[in-house]
Amino acid sequence: MKLISALLAGAAFLATAASAEAEVRFGIMNEAYPPFFAKDAAGNWQGWEIDLMNAVCAEMKESCSVVDVSWDGLIPALQTKKFDVIWSSMGITEERLKTIDFTVKYYNTPSKLIAAKDAAPGATPEAVAGKTIGIQVSTVQSDYYKKYFADKASEQTYQTLDEAFQDLAAGRIDYVFGDAIPLAEFLKSDFGKECCSDAGDVADDPAVLGSGIGGGLRKGDAELKAKLDAAITAVRASGKYDEISKKYFDFDIYGK
Numbered sequence: 165m166k167l168i169s170a171l172l173a174g175a176a177f178l179a180t181a182a183s184a185e186a187e188v189r190f191g192i193m194n195e196a197y198p199p200f201f202a203k204d205a206a207g208n209w210q211g212w213e214i215d216l217m218n219a220v221c222a223e224m225k226e227s228c229s230v231v232d233v234s235w236d237g238l239i240p241a242l243q244t245k246k247f248d249v250i251w252s253s254m255g256i257t258e259e260r261l262k263t264i265d266f267t268v269k270y271y272n273t274p275s276k277l278i279a280a281k282d283a284a285p286g287a288t289p290e291a292v293a294g295k296t297i298g299i300q301v302s303t304v305q306s307d308y309y310k311k312y313f314a315d316k317a318s319e320q321t322y323q324t325l326d327e328a329f330q331d332l333a334a335g336r337i338d339y340v341f342g343d344a345i346p347l348a349e350f351l352k353s354d355f356g357k358e359c360c361s362d363a364g365d366v367a368d369d370p371a372v373l374g375s376g377i378g379g380g381l382r383k384g385d386a387e388l389k390a391k392l393d394a395a396i397t398a399v400r401a402s403g404k405y406d407e408i409s410k411k412y413f414d415f416d417i418y419g420k
Contacts, residue, residue, distance in 0.1 A: 166293065174389030181412060187227045188388070189247035190217055191380075194232035195324045198349050199412045200253050212412045216250055217402050223395035234323065236302040239264060248388060249381055254344065255304045265383055267392045269376030270417030275305055276344040277363040278351060280335065287364035292317040294336035300326035305341045308372045325350075333359035341366075345417075376419065 192209065196202035200209040209230050221228035229248040238250050242264065250268070256266045268364075277287045277297070284291070289312055294319045299306045309319050320337050322328040328340045329350055340347065344365060351355040381389050399405050400418070409417050 187229055187247065188221065188224070189229050189231050190249055190251040191231050191238055191241055191247035192234060192250075192252040193235045193238065195326065197325070197346055199252060201347070204236065212332055212408065212417075213251060213253065215408045215411070216399070217403070219399045220392065220395040220409060220418065223398050224391050228389075235300065236323075239380065240308040242382060245382075248385075249379045250393065251379050253377050254380050255373040256376055256378045257304055257307075258371060260374075260380070263383075265381040265385065265389060266378035267381065267389060268396055269378050269418075270396050271417045273417070274344045274365040275308065275342065275373055276361050276365050277339045277341050277349050278332070278347050279339050279363040280332065283338070283361060283363060287359070287366045289316045291363070292339060294334050296320050296336075297339045297341050298322055298331055298337040298360050299334070299341050300325050300328065303342070305343075308366065308369065309341065311369070311372055312366075327358070329360075339363060345413075379415060414420050 192213070193199055197211075199211055200213040201209050204210050208231070214230070217228060217230075219309070222377045231241070233241045235252070238252055238254070241247060242250055249413060250264075254260070256269065260266075274417070277292070279285075280317075286292075292313055293316045296314060297309060299309055299322070301321045302325060306321070309317075310411075313319075317339075320328075320331070322331075325340070325342055325346060328342075328397070331337045332340050333355065340360075348362070351362060379392055381392075405418070
């Protein structure tokens with residue numbers, strides 16, 4: 165009887181230890197998206213979103229890992245349990261909330277158009293009339309295009325932003341439409357400085373562009389959502405969020 169009790173106690177201890185060391189798998193897009201994430205020379209992911217992930221994991225006292233898949237494969241991969249949370253600059257939108265849940269917001273950014281170097285600035289339907297806009301597939305910008313620009317301009321879709329940047333520089337399209345921060349980073353690069361210019365931010369529409377960026381979760385994963393929400397809130401309150409952000413930005417990335 166004592167042996168059975170000892171075995172049961174040992175099994176309970178191992179189960180508790182395994183639970184305490186549970187790994188949370190973070191899904192990100194498998195292409196560079198600076199300054200949020202990119203691979204270093206050794207093939208390790210780094211960037212603002214990776215630093216924030218590490219801070220959140222430390223706050224949760226959980227070990228974490230990164231799983232990378234294509235942008236348009238992120239939600240399917242989450243739903244088939246290839247990882248536990250999408251951590252890839254995904255906007256919290258009404259449409260996505262029909263399929264997945266989200267953590268609290270962890271940053272926000274406007275959406276922007278960039279154009280050829282000599283293009284006149286302007287990010288309105290009238291400004292883009294008769295032009296071709298390059299947009300990454302399955303993004304909020306594609307939805308915004310359909311609502312505001314579709315009757316004025318043509319859409320050219322891309323699997324990656326880099327492909328859109330290449331076509332813009334080559335004159336095959338007139339604009340690239342995306343999140344303001346990665347587009348601004350591209351314009352700072354030697355390639356971007358030479359070819360392209362800032363056409364301006366589009367008018368905000370939270371119903372389409374979302375209410376900020378959050379971690380995507382499977383519907384009903386309330387325990388992980390509660391842990392992540394508490395950890396994100398704690399990292400912001402402790403000052404760690406600002407400490408991380410100052411390494412990458414000279415403005416408040418958390419936004420409105």
